[in-house]
Amino acid sequence: MYIVVVYDVNVKRVNHVKKFLRQHLHWVQNSVFEGEVTRAEYERIKAGLKEIIDENEDSVVIYRLRSQPLRDVLGTERNPMEDII
Numbered sequence: 001m002y003i004v005v006v007y008d009v010n011v012k013r014v015n016h017v018k019k020f021l022r023q024h025l026h027w028v029q030n031s032v033f034e035g036e037v038t039r040a041e042y043e044r045i046k047a048g049l050k051e052i053i054d055e056n057e058d059s060v061v062i063y064r065l066r067s068q069p070l071r072d073v074l075g076t077e078r079n080p081m082e083d084i085i
Helices: 011-022 037-051
Strands: 002-008 026-029 033-036 059-065
Touching: 002 037, 011 026, 011 037, 037 059
Parallel strands: none
Antiparallel strands: 002 033, 002 059, 026 033
16 A cells, blocks of 8 residues: 655654654654555554653644655655665
């Protein structure tokens, strides 16, 4: 499955969330990651994020898609997908 993760977390946890997600997904822009994952990887990502965030203060949204969506980028792309080997 293809997932897109967007988050809004307390500044104390931003770097921890970003570092964690970089191990699993492609960084798109500030607070946005995406990538193809297995069901097991998806569950690990969810569990890992639950350990990092404060559910009373932070927000993480995960969009699950069947395949990589078509993308239209307006302006400068921060981290082009073509950079991935």
